[in-house]
Amino acid sequence: MPLDPPRLAVPGVLLTDLYQLTMLQGYVERDMLDTAVFEFFARQLPACRNFYLAAGLEQALDYLEQLHFAPAELDWLSGLGLFSPVFLDYLAGLRFSGEVQAMAEGTPFFADEPILRITAPLPEAQLVESRLINLLHFQTLIASKAARVVLAAPDKRLVDFGLRRAHGAEAGLLAARAGYLAGFHASATVLAGAQFGIPLAGTMAHSFVQAHLDEAEAFEHFAHSLPQSVVLLIDTYDTEAAAQKVVELAPRLAAAGIRIQGVRLDSGDLGAHARRVRGILDRGGLNGVTVFASGNLDEYLIHRLMVEGAPIDGFGVGTHLDTSSDVPALDCAYKLQEYAGQPRRKRSEGKATWPGRKQVWRRYDDAGHCCGDSLMLEGEAGEGLALIQPVMRQGRRLAPSPSLQAVREYTRRQLDSLPPALRDLEPAPGYPVTVSETLRELAERADRLVGRG
Amino acid sequence: MPLDPPRLAVPGVLLTDLYQLTMLQGYVERDMLDTAVFEFFARQLPACRNFYLAAGLEQALDYLEQLHFAPAELDWLSGLGLFSPVFLDYLAGLRFSGEVQAMAEGTPFFADEPILRITAPLPEAQLVESRLINLLHFQTLIASKAARVVLAAPDKRLVDFGLRRAHGAEAGLLAARAGYLAGFHASATVLAGAQFGIPLAGTMAHSFVQAHLDEAEAFEHFAHSLPQSVVLLIDTYDTEAAAQKVVELAPRLAAAGIRIQGVRLDSGDLGAHARRVRGILDRGGLNGVTVFASGNLDEYLIHRLMVEGAPIDGFGVGTHLDTSSDVPALDCAYKLQEYAGQPRRKRSEGKATWPGRKQVWRRYDDAGHCCGDSLMLEGEAGEGLALIQPVMRQGRRLAPSPSLQAVREYTRRQLDSLPPALRDLEPAPGYPVTVSETLRELAERADRLVGRG
Numbered sequence: 001m002p003l004d005p006p007r008l009a010v011p012g013v014l015l016t017d018l019y020q021l022t023m024l025q026g027y028v029e030r031d032m033l034d035t036a037v038f039e040f041f042a043r044q045l046p047a048c049r050n051f052y053l054a055a056g057l058e059q060a061l062d063y064l065e066q067l068h069f070a071p072a073e074l075d076w077l078s079g080l081g082l083f084s085p086v087f088l089d090y091l092a093g094l095r096f097s098g099e100v101q102a103m104a105e106g107t108p109f110f111a112d113e114p115i116l117r118i119t120a121p122l123p124e125a126q127l128v129e130s131r132l133i134n135l136l137h138f139q140t141l142i143a144s145k146a147a148r149v150v151l152a153a154p155d156k157r158l159v160d161f162g163l164r165r166a167h168g169a170e171a172g173l174l175a176a177r178a179g180y181l182a183g184f185h186a187s188a189t190v191l192a193g194a195q196f197g198i199p200l201a202g203t204m205a206h207s208f209v210q211a212h213l214d215e216a217e218a219f220e221h222f223a224h225s226l227p228q229s230v231v232l233l234i235d236t237y238d239t240e241a242a243a244q245k246v247v248e249l250a251p252r253l254a255a256a257g258i259r260i261q262g263v264r265l266d267s268g269d270l271g272a273h274a275r276r277v278r279g280i281l282d283r284g285g286l287n288g289v290t291v292f293a294s295g296n297l298d299e300y301l302i303h304r305l306m307v308e309g310a311p312i313d314g315f316g317v318g319t320h321l322d323t324s325s326d327v328p329a330l331d332c333a334y335k336l337q338e339y340a341g342q343p344r345r346k347r348s349e350g351k352a353t354w355p356g357r358k359q360v361w362r363r364y365d366d367a368g369h370c371c372g373d374s375l376m377l378e379g380e381a382g383e384g385l386a387l388i389q390p391v392m393r394q395g396r397r398l399a400p401s402p403s404l405q406a407v408r409e410y411t412r413r414q415l416d417s418l419p420p421a422l423r424d425l426e427p428a429p430g431y432p433v434t435v436s437e438t439l440r441e442l443a444e445r446a447d448r449l450v451g452r453g
Numbered sequence: 454m455p456l457d458p459p460r461l462a463v464p465g466v467l468l469t470d471l472y473q474l475t476m477l478q479g480y481v482e483r484d485m486l487d488t489a490v491f492e493f494f495a496r497q498l499p500a501c502r503n504f505y506l507a508a509g510l511e512q513a514l515d516y517l518e519q520l521h522f523a524p525a526e527l528d529w530l531s532g533l534g535l536f537s538p539v540f541l542d543y544l545a546g547l548r549f550s551g552e553v554q555a556m557a558e559g560t561p562f563f564a565d566e567p568i569l570r571i572t573a574p575l576p577e578a579q580l581v582e583s584r585l586i587n588l589l590h591f592q593t594l595i596a597s598k599a600a601r602v603v604l605a606a607p608d609k610r611l612v613d614f615g616l617r618r619a620h621g622a623e624a625g626l627l628a629a630r631a632g633y634l635a636g637f638h639a640s641a642t643v644l645a646g647a648q649f650g651i652p653l654a655g656t657m658a659h660s661f662v663q664a665h666l667d668e669a670e671a672f673e674h675f676a677h678s679l680p681q682s683v684v685l686l687i688d689t690y691d692t693e694a695a696a697q698k699v700v701e702l703a704p705r706l707a708a709a710g711i712r713i714q715g716v717r718l719d720s721g722d723l724g725a726h727a728r729r730v731r732g733i734l735d736r737g738g739l740n741g742v743t744v745f746a747s748g749n750l751d752e753y754l755i756h757r758l759m760v761e762g763a764p765i766d767g768f769g770v771g772t773h774l775d776t777s778s779d780v781p782a783l784d785c786a787y788k789l790q791e792y793a794g795q796p797r798r799k800r801s802e803g804k805a806t807w808p809g810r811k812q813v814w815r816r817y818d819d820a821g822h823c824c825g826d827s828l829m830l831e832g833e834a835g836e837g838l839a840l841i842q843p844v845m846r847q848g849r850r851l852a853p854s855p856s857l858q859a860v861r862e863y864t865r866r867q868l869d870s871l872p873p874a875l876r877d878l879e880p881a882p883g884y885p886v887t888v889s890e891t892l893r894e895l896a897e898r899a900d901r902l903v904g905r906g
Contacts, residue, residue, distance in 0.1 A: 005529050009462030011622040014644040017614075018655030021643065026678035032664060076458050076647050082681060122664060129658070133617035134625060141620075161470075164586035165782045167594075168623030169464040172587060175620075190474065191467040194529050202471030205582070207789035210797040211485060211575060213902060225479035228535060235801045237903060268802035319782045328781035329618045329772045336660035344663040348688045349721035449666060450690060 005194040008173055010062065013069055014076075016130040021077070024123045025087045034340035036122040037357050038129070039114035040136055042332040049327060050422040051108040051431065053147045053411070054115045055178050056139030058105065058401050060132055061392060064096040067128065096124050100392035103360070104402075106143075106181060106411030107387060108418060110433050112353075113360045113375060115140070117388065122339065129334045137332050138171065142178035145299075145324040147415060149317055150183035151423050152299040153306060157314030159201045160187040161294055162322025175322040181407050183415070188316075196404055203231040203264045203292070210236060216245040223249075223258050231262040231292060234277070239265060243277040247284030262290035262313070270295065271310035278311040290314065298325065303425055343446040354439055355446040360387040369419045376436040458647040461626055463515065466522050467529070469583040474530070477576045478540045487793035489575040490810055491582070492567035493589055495785040502780060503875040504561040504884070506600045506864070507568045508631050509592030511558065511854050513585055514845060517549040520581065549577050553845035556813070557855075559596075559634055559864030560840060561871055563886050565806075566813045566828060568593070570841065575792065582787045590785050591624065595631035598752075598777040600868060602770055603636035604876050605752040606759060610767030612654045613640035614747055615775025628775040634860050636868070641769075649857055656684040656717045656745070663689060669698040676702075676711050684715040684745060687730070692718060696730040700737030715743035715766070723748065724763035731764040743767065751778065756878055796899040807892055808899040813840040822872045829889040 027033065042052055069077075069091045078088055098120020109115055116136060118125045149158060160179040166172035176192030186201035187193070193200040204222055212218035215237060223230045230253070234242035243263060250260055263281070265273050270293045281289050293305070294316030302315055319325060335353045336344050343355035354375065361374040361382025374382050391398055402410070421428035480486065495505055522530075522544045531541055551573020562568055569589060571578045602611060613632040619625035629645030639654035640646070646653040657675055665671035668690060676683045683706070687695035696716060703713055716734070718726050723746045734742050746758070747769030755768055772778060788806045789797050796808035807828065814827040814835025827835045844851055855863070874881035 004525065006465050006467050006523070006526050008464050008468070011461050011626075011644065012459050014459050014647050015461070015616070015622050015625065016643055017616060017641040018643050018646075018653045019641065019657055022655060022679045022682075023657055023661045023675075026661065026675055027664070029678050030674060036660075036664065038660070070459070072457065073459050073647075077643075080646075080653070082679065126658075126660060129660075130617050131622075134619065134621065137618055138620050163468070163470060164583050165590055165785075166587065167591050167620035167776070167781075168587065168627055169468055169584075170621030170623050172468065173464075173621075188470040188472065190469055190471050190530075191464065193471075193533075194467050194526075200471045200533070202475060204472055204476055205579075206799045206801065207489075207491070207579060207582075208476045208479065210789045210799060211480070211489065211792045213795075215903070221483055222476075222479055225482050226475045226535065229475075237800050266801065267804050323620070323776075323781040325781050328620075328776040328778050332618075336663045339664045342666075346659045346663060347690050348659065348719065351720050450668070 006191065007195045008170060008191060010066060012073055013067060014073055015134070016127065020127050020130060022082065024127055025083055027123045027126065028087055028090050033121045033123065035119060036125040036336060037338035038118045038125050038334050039337050039358065040116040040132060040332065040334045041112055041114045042140070042330050044111045044331065046327050047427050049144055050424070050428045051110060051144070051418065052140055052330070053143040053182060054103045054107045054109055054140055055105050055143035055181055056136040057102050057116065057391070059135045059139070059174065060116065061100065061397055061401070063131055063135060064100065064128060064392065064395065065397065067094070067096045069094060094124065094127070096120065096128065096395045098124055098395060099390065101388050101390045103387045104389070104410065105407050106414055108414055109360070110373060110431050113373065113433065114358050114388065117357060133332065133334050137330055139174055139178040141324045141327070141330050142175045142321065143182045145327070146179040146182035146184055146321055148299040148425060149302060149321065151415065152303040152425060153315060156312070157292070158184045159314065159316045160184050160189065160321060161316040161318035163189045165319040166322035171322065177404065179321055181404065181411055183408065183412060198404070204233045206233065206236045209233060215242055216249060219245060219249055220253070223253050223260065224256070227258045230258060230260045231264055232260065233264045233266060235265055235267045235273070239268065239273050240276050240280060243280040246289070247280060247286060250284065250286055260286065260289050262292050264292045264294060264316070266295040270312070271305050271308045274310045274312045292316065294318065296320070299425055342449060343442050345443060345446045347447065354435065354443060356439065356442045358388070358439065361385065362387055364417065368417055370417050371419065372432040372434070374434050374436060375439060377438050377442060380436055380438055459644065460648045461623060461644060463519060465526055466520060467526055468587070469580065473580050473583055475535065477580055478536055480576045480579065481540050481543050486574045486576065488572060489578040489789060490791035491571045491578050491787050492790050492811065493569040493585060493785065493787045494565055494567045495593070495783050497564050497784065499780050500880050502597055503877070503881040504563060504597070504871065505593055505783070506596040506635060507556045507560045507562055507593055508558050508596035508634055509589040510555050510569065510844070512588045512592070512627065513569065514553065514850055514854070516584055516588060517553065517581065517845065517848065518850065520547070520549045522547065547577065547580070549573065549581065549848045551577055551848060552843065554841050554843045556840045557842070557863065558860045559867055561867055562813070563826060563884050566826065566886065567811050567841065570810060586785065586787050590783055592627055592631040594777045594780070594783050595628045595774065596635045598780070599632040599635035599637055599774055601752040601878060602755060602774065604868065605756040605878060606768060609765070610745070611637045612767065612769045613637050613642065613774060614769040614771035616642045618772040619775035624775065630857065632774055634857065634864055636861065636865060651857070657686045659686065659689045662686060668695055669702060672698060672702055673706070676706050676713065677709070680711045683711060683713045684717055685713065686717045686719060688718055688720045688726070692721065692726045693729050693733060696733040699742070700733060700739060703737065703739055713739065713742050715745050717745045717747060717769070719748040723765070724758050724761045727763045727765045745769065747771065749773070752878055795902060796895050798896060798899045800900065807888065807896060809892065809895045811841070811892065814838065815840055817870065821870055823870050824872065825885040825887070827887050827889060828892060830891050830895060833889055833891055
């Protein structure tokens with residue numbers, strides 16, 4: 001692999017909400033440059049998620065390290081007529097100089113638990129809100145969905161097929177990353193291989209079969225063209241007839257030294273087709289040829305196929321993974337928790353937050369399963385593991401990021417540590433998260449500070 | 454505005470599925486370079502969509518015009534060990550040299566109606582599948598959702614607030630475009646202003662209020678900092694108390710020549726708060742101050758607020774717009790319809806397609822409402838307007854693209870031309886789309902060609 005593989009370009013600092021810039025101008029004008037603490041967290045879990053899986057920190061840190069306004073961006077902003085020359089000068093010199101503390105990617109978390117804290121001068125901490133949420137929300141969303149698929153089919157080969165219906169370029173790319181992190185084995189998205197070293201997989205499309213007048217000829221042609229990876233799509237016209245053609249083709253290919261690795265089903269009753277196709281392949285002596293299924297799959301359909309005992313060796317999951325279709329957005333937020341040494345919190349109806357710098361402590365039972373979390377103030381002595389750890393200081397990473405492979409392995413152990421009920425697709429009883437007395441007292445103090453104690 | 458405003462970088466050609474490249478190698482090896490015809494269309498409408506709204510053509514044409522493999526991309530592909538030097542040489546010279554025919558952006562369409570046709574040498578037409586779907590699917594998805602919001606609140610100011618929970622960078626940017634095209638008035642996403650000239654809007658965040666110890670001081674400070682656009686967020690602590698503070702602040706600001714334009718509500722029962730806040734403002738002589746609402750809004754909630762007569766002048770719509778949350782993906786496809794002059798179609802269960810090059814004819818009644826479409830073969834004489842028109846030849850646009858303003862205006866007229874039942878949020882009776890006899894005969898011929906007539 002070359003040293004500098006192709007990457008998706010990082011979008012500039014203008015990928016933000018207008019109000020970040022107008023608020024920043026207000027802060028800068030009044031010299032409100034004291035240290036602010038913001039935390040990113042998600043609110044209540046939807047019924048079809050027993051846990052969230054933290055993801056996206058790596059891209060968030062990249063963003064913070066690269067944050068700056070290019071001359072063309074300042075020039076364009078100047079043309080809006082909203083910003084003063086003094087403020088634009090301030091932006092020209094702005095870099096992210098703060099601290100980040102975070103939960104490791106691949107850690108399960110629950111409602112109200114922060115997974116990232118920014119401690120920085122107020123304008124810096126404010127400016128980064130929109131893109132930090134955009135990055136952390138999406139990968140957490142997809143990793144949380146992918147983990148469910150992985151838990152539903154722990155012994156199956158799982159491949160991300162979702163690029164085409166992912167929401168744009170970056171969604172396709174980062175969904176491949178989030179899926180792989182959560183335990184998927186490969187992605188069809190080539191750029192995900194180039195940028196993240198994710199193993200690539202792919203079979204063939206119906207158009208390849210259709211472009212040939214004869215289906216068997218299409219299979220033979222494909223096998224000769226890509227002898228390393230012969231997986232044949234057999235549902236273009238008649239699945240079982242095509243499986244028979246595969247059986248007839250196999251000896252001719254074997255004579256040429258080519259082994260058929262698998263067949264793919266993509267429509268109809270996948271369980272029924274898989275059983276018939278498995279029978280045809282086995283009777284034809286092709287016991288080693290695997291059956292791979294795709295086509296509108298999600299964790300529920302995969303679970304049903306597994307329960308039925310469908311002879312399927314792997315699944316391609318596309319749309320439902322890359323859009324997290326049953327929960328296409330999480331109720332998450334990035335909120336000011338402290339400014340100039342004083343706790344802050346919002347009290348809007350149904351959206352009140354816990355103020356201050358928080359730590360999440362996680363306890364484990366004798367079986368190694370986590371059994372309860374405590375949300376405490378930083379510095380309070382909790383029990384178990386402290387999940388929020390420093391990762392960036394003065395705008396620079398404290399250590400090189402772990403490899404995606406290492407994150408994936410860590411995630412596997414984290415999923416293993418979940419209590420069995422949480423690993424199930426069915427809604428589990430709520431995981432216990434307690435809030436420390438000190439934190440409750442701080443919330444009252446924060447309210448008194450704004451005259452509502 | 455400078456001549457060259459900041460833009461999101463276009464992702465490279467590796468944003469594709471691996472199988473496109475492996476199939477291409479097969480085509481090139483066997484000299485299967487004849488003309489192929491692919492069409493992009495969506496299958497059945499979900500119950501909560503009465504029509505789709507075509508969008509994304511502009512980005513699709515950009516992609517086709519810029520398509521090429523850079524040396525670093527070829528180098529990386531070579532390292533995979535899957536591709537022959539001959540094939541990599543072919544890729545080095547590959548450009549899109551074909552034709553595109555398409556429905557104009559902003560045109561409503563229905564199940565099985567193509568909105569884009571590619572006519573090109575098979576490898577070119579095949580390669581572009583993944584990214585073309587990725588681009589057309591997403592903007593069509595969001596424009597179709599946005600149109601519902603626009604139809605639910607035709608006289609209200611509508612602003613896209615969705616960047617943070619959009620699925621990544623490109624989703625945030627292109628959702629702003631699709632929303633604006635469908636009739637939204639502005640977006641909070643700064644890059645959408647820079648790249649597409651979309652009007653920007655924004656108010657303030659809770660953190661701005663929280664960073665001040667006194668809410669009224671925060672309001673006054675914000676107004677002085679951005680006197681052009683004073684919209685105050687009043688739900689951080691107590692909505693009605695904050696509205697009273699706005700009344701008290703107004704004369705002081707007026708003395709400084711600053712007019713408060715509006716207040717924003719973001720939580721609780723928006724209708725009830727709006728009525729109380731409107732009363733407080735009016736009693737305080739602030740009849741001209743508008744009330745803007747946001748917070749988990751979609752077309753149904755907005756419709757309910759409108760029916761209740763809530764005194765709200767505009768809505769910020771975020772997550773539900775940018776993720777099309779009730780339908781986060783469309784069942785759409787890009788399928789081979791003809792190769793080397795012969796019709797092709799897929800017959801997979803539940804996914805059979807109509808072969809050949811198709812035209813969509815739309816008829817209108819005396820009231821100017823469209824009243825029925827005919828799906829016909831190109832060249833058949835239909836009734837009404839032919840919606841599929843040439844836009845690219847030999848890989849180059851036939852004419853400069855219309856401005857986004859012009860597309861938005863066209864879209865407004867198109868939405869006006871929909872029958873009233875289709876403009877409603879409730880499911881409408883199916884819009885009549887007939888399939889011509891000639892097309893049905895071609896489908897039979899395509900089946901006979903592969904021995905299944």
